[in-house]
Amino acid sequence: MKLLNKRYKIQKVFGQGGMGRVYLAEDIQTQEMVAVKECIVHGKDPEQTIRRIQREYFFLTKLEHPNLVKALDIFCWRNNYYLVMECIAGITLSQFIREKPNSIDFTKQLEIAKQLCSVVAAINQQGVIHRDLKPSNIILQGDNLTPRLLDLGIAKSINRELATITNMESIVGTPSYMSPEQIDHRLKVEKNTDVFCLGVVLYQFFSWLPQSPFYAGSAIATLDKIVHLELPPLFSDTSDIQYLRVSGMISLALRKSCEDRLDSADTMLEMLRGSAEIDGEQTKDEPVVAKNYMGVIVALIVFVISFGLYHYFYQVYPTVQHNKLYEAQYKKAIIYEEQKDFAKAIEEYTKLLEMKSSSHVYKKIGDCYLESRNYARAIENWQSALSLETNLAMKEDLEIATEVAFFVIYKDSQKTSYNDIQKARKLFDQAIDYGTQKKYGESLALLQEVVSLYPKAIDTYYAKAQLHYRLRQYKQAIISIKNFIQLKPQDDRNAYGLQGLCYFSLARYTQALSYYNKAIEANPDRAENYNNRGYLYATLGQYEKALVDCHKAIYIDSAQQQFHNSLAFIYNNLGFYERATQEVEISLKINPNNAIAYLHKAVSNYQLGKRNKALEYFQRAAKSMSHSELQKRYKVHKNSKLNDSNERMWRFFPRSEVDGYSEKNFER
Structure with missing residues (x-):
């Protein structure tokens, strides 16, 4: 069995976490079973990632909350960090809801909910936002069903849309419990983001729903519901104040705007405690009330109940x-x-x-x-x-x-004269000449003049879309494509593919996949569409689908360099470095000056241990593209075999000073 840090004997893999595997292991010093969480360090800022991992360990040891899993150790082994945590035996809240619905009463649910609010409040008070609260992150321990939160989540990589559409498990899991501000990463994630996520968990728990109340079967529909759907109150058919307090608290926690939402999990906890007190229960430590105060107490109870009934009915x-x-x-x-x-x-x-x-x-x-x-x-x-x-x-x-x-x-x-049409045609031809000479700005300016003279010049809009795409003006490209389709809807099959490329470049992968699918359906013999969809699948770590599409593209047209480059990228990510090298050789026979092909070859040789060769090929690639541009073109998914060494590899490759890039060498 594998021994980590000369102390932890791996027994089995528990599962796949956000940054690596989670192992069940035996601590040979204490003979106790522990959970070892692998934290693979990668990304643009590895030092920051390491600090986040260390901070998670620091908070886990500092908090010592009864509902939070305990951290026992942290160590670095073979350039990866590992968190050692106590091993919790029990059932996840998601399993409990699915397998044992309605098995506990409302009072027990309330007890569990208060403990969850307490632990989230404790985390938030330390300035930490969990970001990933969900039933599968909560274990109910023992006969008493004590909830234990598995981790803080702060060491997780947050690539929202990628996580959303990578696989259906992800869709049912994390995105179904996201707050509206998490869906759009350009909005600020506030402390009460966890209030929304916890509100979703509690709504599901109290209603015994097998999935998140926002789950809608597909990623885009689920996210749309989170942003727009107002959930109905939990307990609308009762006059019981205790139930109504819980329902009201959860409704306030699920407000879409951070400003309108409950400010903290502490507030949620106080509201739940108030709900429990309505039941008239006394704790064991409360003193017996003197008889002469009983009248006052009764009057107060009558007032509270009257106010509650007024609040409910009005x-x-x-x-x-x-x-x-x-x-x-x-x-x-x-x-x-x-x-x-x-x-x-x-x-x-x-x-x-x-x-x-x-x-x-x-x-x-x-x-x-x-x-x-x-x-x-x-x-x-x-x-x-x-x-x-x-x-x-x-x-x-x-x-x-x-x-x-x-x-x-x-x-x-617009009414266009014959002279305007003739002038527009001449300008269009001149614009195409500029485009052929790669004078994209000048070409675009002339095409805009064409549109002003003759708004129904159909081909002008598709040409504009292509220029906008080359200039990385993706939103404007999409507008031009849609204008083209308005004028010529029967010829939209090529336009679908270009729209897919634009949405891919905007990292809006759901829309990109949708348009690639439409492009293939409209034109099943166009090789480029299969290659583009295959590259998208590879970016998402779905390598089997990627291989099928890219091989299909080569079957249709084997003379296109970018198709072989795509296959090389996939094979490198799968760890088949010799096979990747073969595809690169074919690519370089088509065009011996392609920077991306040399980049794939550099990666293959680095992984095969041929560092001098890797350096030579990388330097050839760097003649046309900067280090940062090359790295940007080599996004590695968490499923990739390159994950373990990706950051070291990019530190090995020297920085280049190339500011721009050659358009002909930029094909992937």
């Missing part, structure tokens, strides 16, 4: 009924939209706005007007949505849709 109950009506109204509108009865759908969505202003509903109304070809009203509603929307990715999509609708109105309103 505040909570109307809110519950309002949410039920809202949900029913929303479902009604969706049905009309799916039936393509857009007039009825708009009517029902408008009723929703009378109940509550929502960017999502404005967007839906705009979409219906678009389908009805009422572009002005579509723009009007999308702009209303923009004024309310806080998610930056969704704002970007609304801006793109608005630009395209403006274009449709503009092109239909």
Whole structure:
């Protein structure tokens, strides 16, 4: 058996964590079983990663909370860090909910919930945001079902969208419990981010749902529900104040905006304690109340109950009924939209706005007007949505849709003379010449003149999209593609592939995959589409799918260098370095000056221990591209065999001073 740090004898692998494996091991010094968490150090700033790992150990030892797993040791072995923690026997909360629903009463649930709020509050008080609270991170220990939080989560790598679509387990897990601000990494993650995540866990626990209440079957639908769906109150069909207090607390924890949400897990705990006290229970340590105070106590109890009933019937109950009506109204509108009865759908969505202003509903109304070809009203509603929307990715999509609708109105309103058309044609030819000479800025300026003269010049928009893409102006490229499709919808099969490339470059992998799939469906004989989708799969660590697609691309057209480069990238990530080298040799026969091919060859040779050769090939690649550009082009997924040595490899490769890059050598 493998022995780590001359002390921990590995028994088996528990599972795969965010930064490496988690092992069950025997401590040969104490003869006790422990959990050893592997923390592979990689990324742009390894020193920062190491500090985060050390900080996790520091807090685990400092906190000593009864509901937090204890840290026992930390060590570095073969350039990787390991956290040693106590081994907890029990059942995860996610398993308990699925396998033993309704097996404990509300009072026991309340006890567990208070302990969870207590441990999260203790973590937050140390300035740590957990970020990854979920039922599978909580173990219920012993007959008393004491909850234990497995780790702090601060050493996890957070690449949100990649984690979202890598596999279905990830979708059911972490993203289903994310806060709205975690979905868009450009928004600040506040301390009460954990309040939202814990609120989701408690909502699922008290309602005995087998999955997160936001789970919707697919990644994009799940994230959409987190951002837009207001969950109905937990206990709406009861007048029991104790249940209503818990329901109200969770509703406040699940507010979408950090400013509107409960400020801390401490506040959640206090509200739960207040709920328990309503039951009239006394703790053993409480003194017996003197008889002469009993009248006052009874009066206070009557007042509290009266106030609670008033609060329920005049505040909570109307809110519950309002949410039920809202949900029913929303479902009604969706049905009309799916039936393509857009007039009825708009009517029902408008009723929703009378109940509550929502960017999502404005967007839906705009979409219906678009389908009805009422572009002005579509723009009007999308702009209303923009004024309310806080998610930056969704704002970007609304801006793109608005630009395209403006274009449709503009092109239909313009009258073009014969002379304008002739002039536009000459400018278009001149722009294409500039593009051939790689004068992309000049070419783009001329194409804009063409559009001004003749808004219906179809091919101009596709040419503009290609130039924007080369200039890395991906949002503008998407707008130009959509304008092209508006003018020539029957010829959108190539446009799908270019849209996929743009979304891939924006790291919006869900949309990229969707457009690659459409491109392949529309044009199954186009090799480039398979290669692009294969490279996306490789970026996500789904190497089997990647191999199938890239081999298909080569089967269709074996003379394209980038297809062999893609295969070399996949084989390097799988650890088949000799096979990767073979693909590079084929690639270099097609073009002996390709920087990316030399980069793949450098990586293969480094992993095979041929350091001098690796250095030679890397220096050839670095003649055209800088060290940072080359590294950016070699994103390594956590499933990759390169993970263990990736950071050391990039430290080995020397820095180059090349500022730009050669476009012809930039193909992957």
